[in-house]
Amino acid sequence: MRLKCLGGFGEQGRSALLVEGKSCFLVDYGVKKTVGEGILGELPLKNFPELDFIVVTHAHQDHTAMLPLLVEKGINVPIYATPPTKEFTITYCESWHKNYEIHRLVPPYDKQSIYELEKLFVTKPYFQEFEAGKGTLITFFPSGHLVGSAIVYIKDEKTIAHFGDINFNDAINPKPYLDFDAEIGIINGSYGDKIMPKELLEKKFIENVTSGRFNVLIPSAALGRGQVVCLLLLENLSKIDKEIYISKSIIENTKRVLKYPHYIKPEAIGMLNKLVDSPYFKIIDESKLNDLIEKGAIFIAPDAMLSSGPALKIFNLLKDQPQNKIILSGFLAPGTLGRKLAEREVSINAVLSLSELKVHTDLTDNKFIINKTLSNAKLILIHHGEEPKSTNLANKLREKFNLDIRSPHFGDAIIF
Ligand SMILES: [Zn+2]
């Protein structure tokens, strides 16, 4: 059996793993974000073996947004995913494509290829084992990171658990399911060897929002982080003395998430409905932005890395005034304005605050995963972590577990 790390190893972005066993298949095929463009896709295609199928962990662009390119290059195989992953993958590919147009760049694929991609999807619910190809059996388990996000459990020549992006602390998505054993584990290294105490991070985040003197901008993804931030503010309304404005896409996506009640926590359904109906969350009217800013408000809008979208527009209106605050709360890809701000390559007069919220597994969670599912594993690979975070995590885990834990890099192949 051979595992080829096509992307997302030693880096965060362009997640793609090629597995050659009984079947030959890809897990994910995403983009690496920089400002407005990715640097993805083309490389692995040069020597692409004949694929039997593709399987997708979840809809985020770093896992999906290059799939249309594969279709355009003639790959015509089933693509397995949960129903929400299918729906939101198409949305994400559309918005990725639009990004190129906004930045006046040539898109990597034709828009029509997104709709050709849509036809190839075969959806499977959580917990239902299915034969994906040539004797390879797959089951999706909840991974708690995004609506429909999955741990992909594979029975091929070996059993493989690809944990994708996984979170134990999500307000909306059900807790990851870990009642299985695997011989090979691919775990998430986003936070390296850091411990991310959820409650403390949320407390600091709220303090950060409420201490904003005038306007506060929280750039957030329209799906996932957008809802998480809104629910957090909803829980803390008594501490907030400003109007809250959110982008229309956050409310639209909340309604779309609510179409999948079986994929979200029962208690989250009420909270999301409350968000949709709440009079405290008003929709941003971009034509009246100047008026809103004059009064002072909290704005929650995409995109999270300030590459484009209403967040970038609002940022440009707020950045010169020291009484305004910008709060960045998640991963910021190299080359994006968000990252440049975080690394002080770009300076502004407004207050810049980095206040992370937890969306992935930290060191404690990864130890828990190994104890629960990988204590007899023959191989554990760290993916989805920039260096030196990935290597730090591998080193730290090796101190505790006498297992073959590695932090491979882009292009590495592991024969097993
Ligand atoms: Zn993700």
Ligand SMILES: [Zn+2]
């Ligand atoms: Zn990801």
